Amino acid sequence: xxxxxxxxxxxxxxxxxxxxxxxxxxxxxxxxxxxxxxxxxxxxxxxxxxxxxxxxxxxxxxxxxxxxxxxxxxxxxxxxxxxxxxxxxxxxxxxxxxxxxxxxxxxxxxxxxxxxxxxxxxxxxxxxxxxxxxxxxxxxxxxxxxxxxxxxxxxxxxxxxxxxxxxxxxxxxxxxxxxxxxxxxxx
Numbered sequence: 760x761x762x763x764x765x766x767x768x769x770x771x772x773x774x775x776x777x778x779x780x781x782x783x784x785x786x787x788x789x790x791x792x793x794x795x796x797x798x799x800x801x802x803x804x805x806x807x808x809x810x811x812x813x814x815x816x817x818x819x820x821x822x823x824x825x826x827x828x829x830x831x832x833x834x835x836x837x838x839x840x841x842x843x844x845x846x847x848x849x850x851x852x853x854x855x856x857x858x859x860x861x862x863x864x865x866x867x868x869x870x871x872x873x874x875x876x877x878x879x880x881x882x883x884x885x886x887x888x889x890x891x892x893x894x895x896x897x898x899x900x901x902x903x904x905x906x907x908x909x910x911x912x913x914x915x916x917x918x919x920x921x922x923x924x925x926x927x928x929x930x931x932x933x934x935x936x937x938x939x940x941x942x943x944x945x946x
Contacts, residue, residue, distance in 0.1 A: 767934075805840060812851075828853065840878075848891070867891045867938065877945050884908045884931045889940040896945045901927035904942065911935040916943040 805822040809829075818832040823841040830848045838856040839930035844863040846853060852871045864885045865874060871892045876884075886893055888911065899918065906913050913933055931944035933940050 805842065808833065810837070828855070828856075846872065846874075865893060865895070867893045875945060880929050882929055884929075886932070886940055887934045888936065888940055890937045892939050892941075894941045894943075895931075896943050897931075899944050900929050902929045902931050903927040904931045904933065906933040906935070908933075908935045908938045912939045914939065914941040916941065918944055 767783050767807045786918070807823040807825040808819070808821065808823050808887060809827040810817050810819060812828075812830045812833045814832045817836070819835075819837045821839045823839060824843070826837065826841040826844045826846075828835055828837060828844075828846040829849075830851050833851045835851075835853040836856075837854070837897050840858045840859065840860075842859070842861050844855065844857065844860055844865075846855060846864070847866045847868075849868045850870045850872050854872070855874045855876075857874075857876055860876045860881045861879075863874070863876065863881055863893045865872060865887070867888045868892075869889070869891045871894075873894045873896075875896045876931075877896075877898055880902075884895065884897070897917070902917060904917070906914055919925075919941065932940075
């Protein structure tokens, strides 16, 4: 398949672009806007996307097949639909508001990640938190929740009979070293 890669211009002293000591330099933030024509997205499965945020912010909306998100620092907000999601947060914040996710892998090293999965219930969700907060809102369905908590907290607010019961056809695997994971139903 075809690949489209978009990166901000760094120039010779790109590392200096957003650094202005004592208010000097007059450097501005770069904005990148990308719109694809409808025919480019008519695969029936959505487009695969890989977003990497080292610092700054990304806001994206679309119909994705495979969605990968890596936030080292900064902020990310992604919405639309996705079949599979792999989101990694090292620091900062991330918000995902997605419909019809089948499988999700969510990893938080530090910071705060909020996920709202609506539409069809995911078949499998895997969540790992080293430190920080992870919130996952899920559609009503029968979930089997498996957890390993070393230090931290799992706050399972999924409705009784709609989460935590063994034998659910949808699984949630949670691993917490430190930090907090909250599970709840979408409104």
